[in-house]
Amino acid sequence: MITGKTTVVGIMGDPVEHSLSPPMHNAAFQELKLDYVYVPFHVKRGNLARAMEGARKMGIMGLNLTLPHKIEVIDYLDELDEAAELIGAVNTVKFTENNAVGYNTDGVGAVKAIEETTPVKGKKIIIIGAGGAARAIAFQLLLSGVGEVLIANRTREKACNLRNDLKKTFNNSLGCLGLDDELEMELKDTDVLINTTPVGMHPHQDDEPVVTSDMMHPDLVVNDIVYNPLETGLLREADKVGAQTVHGTKMLIYQGIEAFRIWTGITPPFEVFETALMRELG
Ligand code: ATR
Helix, strand or coil: CCCCCCCCEEEEEEECCCHHHHHHHHHHHHHHCCCCEEEEECCCCHHCCCCCCHHHHCCCCEEEEEECCCCHHHHHHECCCCHHHHCCCCCEEEECCCEEEEEHHHHHHHHHHHHHHCCCCEEEEEEEEEHHHHHHHHHHHHHHCCEEEEEECCHHHHHHHHHHHCCCCCCCEEEEEECCHHHHHHHHCEEEECCCCCCCCCCCCCCCCCCCCCCCCCCCCECCCCCCCCCCCHHHHHHCCCEEEEHHHHHEEEEHHHEEEEEEECCCCCCHHHHHHHHHCC
């Protein structure tokens, strides 16, 4: 029951009505008997400054940020943790008495999801795509000790821009490529392949996957961050060669678990988040 003592957290985005975070977090608050509530806030572009001021003044304790606010929100924070600073985007905020600290749990979510299957330390990883998700995942992988990261993107120049940003902080082997023969060559000795593009996402689930089975090998781990449909074309290609697959739902769950931990100090059970998510995804 919500009372005068209930702690409020939530998500600001535009749109926000389809967010899967409220059911996941509220299920965990209930399971752990924590007096918290997670609320969706529809904050339009242009209104974020006032919404953040309002959140502070109303004693909201934590926030997630989604499109289009992940970069602009930094202007309204007092501190950033290391990963958020490097990535240049924030998806989680914790408010204390006079302070607002920004975190980015998207990359942590992806690393934890992959590490259920294989440790990332020292590995060669190819990331397809060069947008915000690719950026968060690439920085977090490097912070987690991967050996080599290659960014492969339809627009090669964008891949190289991200590679150059990574190079400013890390002196690992880092590269950029297009989605062409070079990608096929590099995949031969790659340990983990991560798709961060929307290719294969509902309602385009029948589109040709960015990488097909003839380019994969059985020791490859393939992660698609697309979670709708659960079984994407890319993961079906991986199945064909006996490669291990990591579903997009895992990153979504782990980024939420990490935000929950930042706010409450408690790591909630994976299964509670998963059950709530699967109920929503049907
Ligand atoms: P996000 O911030 O969510 O990661 P984004 O910034 O829109 O998303 O980035 C989407 C990425 O998917 C881009 O790298 C984009 O490639 P381009 O830089 O060439 O635009 C990639 N992408 C989108 N649609 C694609 C498609 N049909 N085939 C290949 N790559 C695609």
